[in-house]
C-alpha cells in the first residue's frame with residue numbers, strides 16, 4: 001500500500017461495524033512484475049459486500065469506465081470479502097461505502113510510476129470524483145439508479161457520464177447482503193477459435 005493512495009475517509013465506529021459484519025474491502029492496487037516478460041503491471045482485488053444496514057465495495061475498471069476481465073476468481077468460505085483479481089497497466093477504482101441509504105463514493109485512477117532498474121515502481125493514484133453523503137432509496141436502487149451527490153452549496157454534482165455504469169455496478173455490490181458475486185469484473189472472453 002502507498003501512503004498517497006486516495007481513500008474514502010470513514011469514521012472509526014463505521015469501520016468497526018464493517019469488521020463486525022465481516023465485510024472486507026481491499027482498496028489498494030499493487031505493482032507486480034511478470035517474471036516471464038519482466039513487465040510491471042497493476043494488481044487489484046475486487047472485494048466487499050454488505051449486511052442489511054451497511055456495506056463497502058470496490059470494483060476496478062478500465063480508465064474509460066468499461067468493464068475488465070478477471071484474471072482469476074477467488075472462492076472463499078466467508079462472504080463479502082475478496083471476489084476476483086485483475087491485472088492491467090492502469091486501473092480505475094470505484095469504491096463505495098453505505099450506511100443505510102447514505103453513500104460515500106470515491107473514483108480514483110491508478111497508474112505505475114517511473115520504472116527504475118530492479119525497483120518496484122510506485123503506484124500513482126489520483127482522485128477522479130469524490131461524492132459525499134449521496135442518497136438513494138431502496139425503491140430507486142431497485143430501478144437501477146445510482147445515489148445522487150450534492151455540493152456543500154446544494155448543487156447536484158453529477159457523476160461523470162462515462163462512469164455511471166461502473167458506479168451502478170458498485171452500487172449493486174455495496175447493497176448485496178452476504179455477497180459472493182463479482183459485480184464489476186467479467187469473465188475473459190474465450191479466444192476465437194481458428195476453426196470457426
Ligand SMILES: [Zn+2]
Nearest residue numbers: 176179180181
Ligand atoms: Zn453480490
